[in-house]
Amino acid sequence: MLDRIGVRAIDDLFDEIPRELRIDALTGVPEALPEMEVARLAAARAAVDGRPLNFIGAGAYEHHIPAPVWALASRGEIYSAYTPYQAEASQGTLQIMYEYQSMIAGLTAMDVSNASLYDGASALAEACLMAVRAHRRSKSARILLPATVNPAWRRVARAISEGQGLTLENLPFDAAQGRTDPKSLDRFAGQDITAVAIQQPNFFGQLEDADALTRWARANGALAIAAVNPVALALLAPPGEWGDGGVDIACGDAQPFGVPLSSGGPYVGFMACRMEHVRQMPGRIAGRTVDAEGKPGFTLTLQAREQHIRRGKATSNICTNQGLLMTAATIHLALLGPAGLERVARACVARTRQLVEALARLPGVREAFSGPRFHEAVLQLDRPVAPLLESLAAEGIIGGIDLARDYPELGNALLVCATETRTEGDIETYARALGRLLGRAAAA
């Protein structure tokens, strides 16, 4: 091969790189290991992390994943394909994108969906930026962002939108119900507000008065953005039907559909919108069209929004999205269908109710909020949460998250979650362990 090129050694191929910049060896990278050795090391580390009993949600949810989901998503034809630039050789990926878009549009009752964004948090950030582009009459770039929206998502929205001068205004929540009081928006009446964001269920698991908030947005000339848990949509009114006419943009994380917790990602952000805003939506979109013989087929479409065409004027810099996770979500939804998904949602509600009842029965534990909720709840304890969580973790129970940092006003507050994967036995195990800890601490 070197002869064909006309050089003596491979190193000659690097002769355009200034000599003084070249290095002769890499330091700081260990020597190669055979696959078997790496497998042994990985297995040992994975075993260290074990399989504790998990009661955290907070944006990532443990659900049963049907066996076919990853058996199919891991097929080389899907796993090792690129973004479908050559549509004729990528009809599989493109049709899956189209089916996914249809499922997300159907679940949210919105007109259209893109083919995924990175995760729920960045999807909310993109939704805020999109609202500013889509709402041409609004000049303020002010978005009302309730304190009941996932705090990590709010941080991400802030970090991503900061360069474009957005103002994200905090909205306080009702202390008794743990949800946004629609009346708290009245102080913004008559002002130029670009959009109102609503998370349903909210970070505490409580159900917002989404209809009232959406109506307020419409009445005050603002767009409405929904951030929704997609499993909950099997039971709850979809954002496309909130407040009479529905919201403008719906987003969230489709991780609960076939995507494992996986220590934080990769997950899969989704975004859907009204047709009138489709040209402001970021991300890839697959469209159904016809081929030269008039047969139906699929291709990437509306690419004039995207960075590789529009460069500095694109709707977003996003190109790679979460194709593989989008595929897993599509297969997951195809397997569950409307009936299966509704069963999952109902089981989540029921298990969380059981969990809350079991824990609130313990002395020194009470439910923080009244009102309907989905599959998460806030409990208030008579002592700091962090040390209890540490002790529970030592017993193999991941007992929830401490809200002290993000919501100091809630006192010793603990956010817990139970999905269909937690059994009555699991809940009993947790309640008994916490009871012991509280008792022990009380006796000490």
Added chain:
Amino acid sequence: MTMRKPEPLIFELSRRDRGATAQYPSPEEADIPAGFRRKQPPPLPEVSELQAVRHYTRLSQLNFGIDTHFYPLGSCTMKYNPRACNSLAMLPGFLGRHPLAPAATGQGVLACLFELQEMLRHVTGMAGVSLTPMAGAQGEFAGVAMIRAYHRARGDTARNQIIVPDAAHGTNPATATMCGMKVREIPSRPDGDVDVAALDAALSPATAGIMLTNPSTLGVFERRIVEIARKVHEAGGLLYYDGANLNAILGKVRPGDMGFDVIHMNLHKTFSTPHGGGGPGSGAVGVGKRLLPFLPVPVVARDGERYRWLDERDLPGSIGRLSGFMGNTGVLLRAWVYMRILGAAGMRRVAEFSTLNANYLLARLTEAGFDAAYPGRRASHEFIITLKRQAREQGVTAMDFAKRLLDHGYHAPTTYFPLLVPECLLIEPTETETREELDGFVEALAAIRGEAESDAASVKSAPHTMPVRRLDDVRAARQLDIAWKPVAA
């Protein structure tokens, strides 16, 4: 080779009350008040488990992937994704872990991530690394946001311009805009290097930085990089390294040594994590000393024998959080497996063999009478041929060649990018292809040129053996059909 016939939509297979019932949990009562409830069930398909399995298996068979075809997509580094990376990242201990579980229960995954951070730091010659960006474009965002934060922290608020060469990926100007910067484009010279005179003219007290890909998207190494770095730094700007082409120089030369202040790496390119039909990616960023305080959080730290996450409280100057948790951890684990299997010497072989394969392919195509866009230059791990002559003489375009290649059993190279080279194919063979595969690709391109001579119409109407013929993109955009809707009952 004729591929499978088209497959109906999953919705068209649906029949009422059919379902994969083994996947349903037991029925439960849910106490949601009526006012909050959905009135109609969502329009999801109702199919049996076998129907779903068969449908998605058939759809997969309509795709080209690296596992089935040579995929020389320039700038995308479509190399083999070792299967071990997937299976080890999916070990139950890693897969079942909630990201907010206490660090004490995640020491295994944190150890892997810390090692990955360290390996990437050394490979790039930077002072610190954050793994959190979820794709290359988000890594770019983090990089430019850090440059902006750096100038602001110094009170240097007038710096609002990012210089971008005309050969850059579209993400570069799009990112600069997202970060509230103005884009100043500079031309490339006929030999593919940046026009340094134009750079001189562009530098000013408004310069925040420059975004460069090196080797560039023109498939050549920027020879005056040291001089460029000096000039940009003297003007008060910082240098951003777009890591799309890091594969070409792995273990041979480091961006930190070239003078770059910040870099993103596409782990789904250089470190072989799968592309998955368009993601997930992972766009880890590395920074020099000056930008350390601004790294996006969280970052893994080691305190003695224990690992923990650093967050906003540890790095108050951070540009903040870009993902709900800690980035695409599963992708990071795959990159860790890849780097441990290859090791230091393997990293260097990546650059050597990918460059060897590219230069061999370029030499053979030139011998076969194709025109290199930058003759006389060494190819990096990719190179450009221009079909301008064929387009003029035979009326057959780069797009036609690309579509006909599919019939010959090869995925097409990147077409019509970079924008400044007419009728171009950007070809990146990667290090994992054999010589025989490369020879076959040369023969296919030569054969297509012959077909263009004898039967141009059949090349212009290719592909002929795919599940569909050439698709009507104009109709797709004008008569927008991007979501299936149930027929009203």
